[in-house]
Amino acid sequence: MKNKILLVDDEAEIRDLLGQFLQHNGYVVTSVGTAQEAVTHVTAQVPDLVVSDLQLEESDGLEMIGRIKAIAPDTPVLLLTSLLFDQKVITETLSKKVSAYLPKTTPLNRILDEIKRLLA
Amino acid sequence: MKDQTIPRVLALFGLICVVLIAVAVHAVRNVNRAVAASDWVNATHATVNELANLAASLQAGEGSLRLFAQSADPRDQAACRQAYADTADHLEVLKALTRSDAARHPRVLRLETQALARAGFARQVLKTKVAGQHGEVLAMLAADTGAAELSEVMREIAKLKTEYLDQLAERDRAAYLQAQTTRWTVWTGVGLNFALLAGAAWIMYRDIGFRRQAAAALQQANDQLESRVKVRTAELSAANDQLALENLERRWANQALEHQLRYDHLIIDSISDLVLVVTKAGNISRINPAVSHVTGWDSPALINRPLTELARPAPAPDGRAPLVADPIGRAMQDGRDLRDLPVLLRNRQGGEQAVLLTLFPVRDANKVVGGVITLRSTAPVAHP
Numbered sequence: 001m002k003n004k005i006l007l008v009d010d011e012a013e014i015r016d017l018l019g020q021f022l023q024h025n026g027y028v029v030t031s032v033g034t035a036q037e038a039v040t041h042v043t044a045q046v047p048d049l050v051v052s053d054l055q056l057e058e059s060d061g062l063e064m065i066g067r068i069k070a071i072a073p074d075t076p077v078l079l080l081t082s083l084l085f086d087q088k089v090i091t092e093t094l095s096k097k098v099s100a101y102l103p104k105t106t107p108l109n110r111i112l113d114e115i116k117r118l119l120a
Numbered sequence: 121m122k123d124q125t126i127p128r129v130l131a132l133f134g135l136i137c138v139v140l141i142a143v144a145v146h147a148v149r150n151v152n153r154a155v156a157a158s159d160w161v162n163a164t165h166a167t168v169n170e171l172a173n174l175a176a177s178l179q180a181g182e183g184s185l186r187l188f189a190q191s192a193d194p195r196d197q198a199a200c201r202q203a204y205a206d207t208a209d210h211l212e213v214l215k216a217l218t219r220s221d222a223a224r225h226p227r228v229l230r231l232e233t234q235a236l237a238r239a240g241f242a243r244q245v246l247k248t249k250v251a252g253q254h255g256e257v258l259a260m261l262a263a264d265t266g267a268a269e270l271s272e273v274m275r276e277i278a279k280l281k282t283e284y285l286d287q288l289a290e291r292d293r294a295a296y297l298q299a300q301t302t303r304w305t306v307w308t309g310v311g312l313n314f315a316l317l318a319g320a321a322w323i324m325y326r327d328i329g330f331r332r333q334a335a336a337a338l339q340q341a342n343d344q345l346e347s348r349v350k351v352r353t354a355e356l357s358a359a360n361d362q363l364a365l366e367n368l369e370r371r372w373a374n375q376a377l378e379h380q381l382r383y384d385h386l387i388i389d390s391i392s393d394l395v396l397v398v399t400k401a402g403n404i405s406r407i408n409p410a411v412s413h414v415t416g417w418d419s420p421a422l423i424n425r426p427l428t429e430l431a432r433p434a435p436a437p438d439g440r441a442p443l444v445a446d447p448i449g450r451a452m453q454d455g456r457d458l459r460d461l462p463v464l465l466r467n468r469q470g471g472e473q474a475v476l477l478t479l480f481p482v483r484d485a486n487k488v489v490g491g492v493i494t495l496r497s498t499a500p501v502a503h504p
Contacts, residue, residue, distance in 0.1 A: 011379075013375055014375065014379075017368060017371055017372050017375065018372070020368055021365070021368050021372070024361070024364065024365065024368070082379055082380055082383045103380075104376045104379055104380065105373075105376040105377065105380055106376075107369065107372070107373070108365075108368060108369050108372050109369070
């Protein structure tokens with residue numbers, strides 16, 4: 001059975017490119033542009049993985065992740081953002097809220113490897 | 121190569137038709153000949169019969185005449201008259217039968233003349249006898265020279281019969297030969313047609329064999345081609361997938377770079393302090409919006425201009441010139457930070473403002489390639 005991935009990003013091009021790539025690699029991808037849409041989707045159907053940007057137009061990504069975790073605490077979350085965090089921040093802060101963090105400049109194959117690792 | 125089977129088979133069937141037509145024409149012509157000959161044979165037999173009947177009636181008439189001369193019996197008289205009447209009938213029939221026979225018809229006419237002469241003599245004898253002149257009758261019979269003539273008539277009749285019978289025999293031989301020829305023609309035609317049919321069947325059999333071999337070879341070639349097409353299609357599909365992935369990777373890398381660059385610009389542009397980027401030669405390569413906001417110079421007016429046209433070191437409070445003529449250039453060359461250097465910032469209206477300049481050299485691979493300058497205001501703008 002194919003894994004279901006929820007892709008949250010306010011930039012349509014990011015959703016389009018990453019969605020195509022993940023679908024090409026055999027995943028069922030649902031793309032949304034806002035935190036509210038993401039929460040609504042998770043409420044209706046819990047995905048196997050959430051890939052989310054940190055900065056959303058109407059909400060903060062970490063806040064949205066908190067709401068998703070309240071609904072589906074076992075669902076892993078991959079944070080994909082343009083903000084470059086210090087390794088200490090990643091270790092001490094982000095790792096408590098998300099399963100993994102990758103900069104948006106990360107190559108797609110590296111993102112795929114991380115997704116496979118999280119879904120393994 | 122052009123297919124020769126159909127023309128060859130058609131040629132063979134054409135030959136078969138020709139043979140059939142030839143045999144049929146020959147057979148029909150022989151049948152027609154036989155039918156025509158049958159009429160002739162019937163007429164000839166009738167002629168022979170009439171000749172025999174003619175001879176018989178003449179003989180009967182002659183016999184009855186002589187009996188009547190002796191007996192005076194009316195029955196003999198009647199028989200005599202009947203015999204010569206029959207003779208006349210036979211002669212009429214013979215004339216009709218031989219009308220188309222130019223050689224024998226005159227001979228029949230001569231027979232008629234002679235027979236009628238005998239009939240006339242018989243009538244005179246009968247008339248004389250009926251009159252009761254018996255002596256006269258005997259004298260007429262004694263003086264009769266027609267007996268020899270009658271014998272000649274009989275010989276002519278026999279001769280004609282023989283000639284007709286010889287013709288019939290010859291006709292029988294010809295009919296036999298014709299029938300034999302017809303049989304041979306028919307059987308030869310049938311045999312030839314069977315041979316041609318066998319040839320056509322052999323050509324078709326061989327052609328079917330060739331076609332089966334060709335079909336098998338074609339099927340094999342198609343299978344091989346299909347297999348190669350499948351392999352090639354799979355290769356193309358894989359290559360296409362790879363290209364699509366590479367295209368996605370490239371677009372992703374481009375957008376990520378563009379996104380990151382835009383984000384970096386946003387960070388710099390969001391700073392309220394004046395930020396400038398200068399080359400190692402001291403020319404302005406980039407400014408943030410705060411520079412335009414404070415000085416009134418827009419970005420195109422400042423880019424690639426010397427920093428000294430925008431900011432110059434402030435004179436010492438006592439009015440003396442600075443100890444170092446070009447402290448910014450010196451710090452750039454030394455690759456060291458320069459913090460809070462008092463400078464005068466010139467705006468578009470020509471006024472100057474005292475600000476503090478801080479320089480951070482930009483290094484690339486341990487080489488100074490330029491610097492980042494921030495300007496912080498320290499005093500209100502002085503109007504000239």
